[in-house]
Amino acid sequence: KEQAKMNRTIHVLGLGTVGKLIAHSLAGLPNGPPVTLLMHRPLVMQQWHDEGAAIKILINGEYHVQTGFHIESSADFQRQDPLQRFPGFGPNLEHSAEPPNTVIDSLVVTTNPCITLSAISSIKHRLRKTSTICFVQDGLGIIEKMNSRIFPDPHDRPTYVLGRITHDVKSTDQHFTIVENRIGSFLCAKLPQVVETKEEYFCPVINRTDFSWSPQARHLVGSLIRTPGLNAESLGHKTFFVRQLRQLAVGAVIGPLSVAYDCSNDELLYDYAASQNIGHLVAEICHIILSLPELAKFHKLEQKFNANLVENIVLRSLQKSGRNSSAMLQDIRAGRRTDIDFYNGYLVQRAMELGVPCPRNHTLLHLVKGRQARRSRQDNLYIP
The missing domain is CATH 1.10.1040.10 (N-(1-d-carboxylethyl)-l-norvaline Dehydrogenase; domain 2)
Structure with missing residues (x-):
């Protein structure tokens, strides 16, 4: 029953070179999951349409183009004036200026760690305990900050996956076109969840480490590993x-x-x-x-x-x-x-x-x- 309720769509938050590479790779999977790009500014959405609503990767002088993405706003578009309107956005138009309320089951985050908390907070209302978030970033410490500031209640925390990518990818003067100079690898690991249990109110809290995989985690990590262009591998968390x-x-x-x-x-x-x-x-x-x-x-x-x-x-x-x-x-x-x-x-x-x-x-x-x-x-x- 839980599997039937799961949304197969994979959302991508962060559209730098790494985010575009991952989205492009997922979109190329045969019978792959739908891919939704989360955009935080009207200008980025406008660039998306101006550049043909596609992500292009230049490899060895040849363009590889992927289309068919969905796009959604990840934050309210700030208006300088209450009467200000964004072209192409609003009621009955293609995009809403407000973020949707539908649940995100599978999320890939490629924003820089220093802005990740604010980026996640704008879509927190769409995340559930059953959601899986894959952070593809360098450095460490984002999980501790997520737990202390975004999901302080252990019973409400999503499943976390950490990832790191070594592909050499550069941007171009076209926002949604990138160049892959060297094929690398994508490593990821699902983190175990700590479950707190208490038999009676006077009993001590017992922390239990849960290593099981939810359907959402299997779907997200499995999709990333199946993607040939990423050269992905799942590792143990340690x-x-x-x-x-x-x-x-x-x-x-x-x-x-x-x-x-x-x-x-x-x-x-x-x-x-x-x-x-x-x-x-x-x-x-x-x-x-x-x-x-x-x-x-x-x-x-x-x-x-x-x-x-x-x-x-x-x-x-x-x-x-x-x-x-x-x-x-x-x-x-x-x-x-x-x-x-x-x-x-x-x-x-x-x-x-x-x-x-x-x-x-x-x-x-x-x-x-x-x-x-x-x-x-x-x-x-x-x-x-």
Whole structure:
């Protein structure tokens, strides 16, 4: 009966390059699920129609086009004046300026972590305990923030899936056309749910970990794995966690240090002070990770997070990226919020919980936030 009630539609929230790649791939599945794109601005919807209501991917000089998507607004369109009307939107027209109220059973989220909470809050009324949300993002900590701010009641929480994509995808001057320079992989893991039970009011609360898969979770993860273009694989949640921590360790060094020194990635290699900081920072990060109690019995964890090994990975990443600037530095220079809370911020939070000293991560966390705040004041012509 539960299976019969399930909506097969997969909604995609976040239409950057990763969101478009996933939506395009899902739409290409034979007998695949319907795909709905959630758009937060009328301008994006207008661009969608102007560009032919299709997502195009350029691979090896050849365009691959997918159509047949549904689109919905993910937030109320703000009006400067009560009489303002958006062309093509309103009663009896193709799109409503208000978000629908239909339940979302399967949701893929590809927004940057720093704006994910506000993006999810706009569609929270459409999510249920039976819903499954797949977060395809770098960094860690989004689940903890979701639980504390969006779904504080454990009995109302959806099923969470974490995902990471390594395809090299770039944007073009056409909003819904992207270029795939290198085929990578898509890794995901369904997180177990913690179920609280209490026999009587005077009894202690018992936490039980539920590893079972709901029909919605099987549908969403199964659809992603069946998609040939994604090269997807489902992992155990601890295996995924360790892989994500490896990526986080590298990002928590390169991003904030490039902001601190205001330089391209390769310049970090040839600055003596920066190179010294890399070694000390990596050692502190590895110490935090090796102290995590949930990974105490993970096989060969000390080998995977040996400080010398991780430092070599960081140095190779810097050499490979050359004169490129880190995403964090690009965000600072453009006046955008960074994802520092989901890199060093996550490490600092975990270290504080465990009583592990983390002075370097703490300093970098607040240095980046300080630069971010200063740039925001400059952009807003702040006068003290």
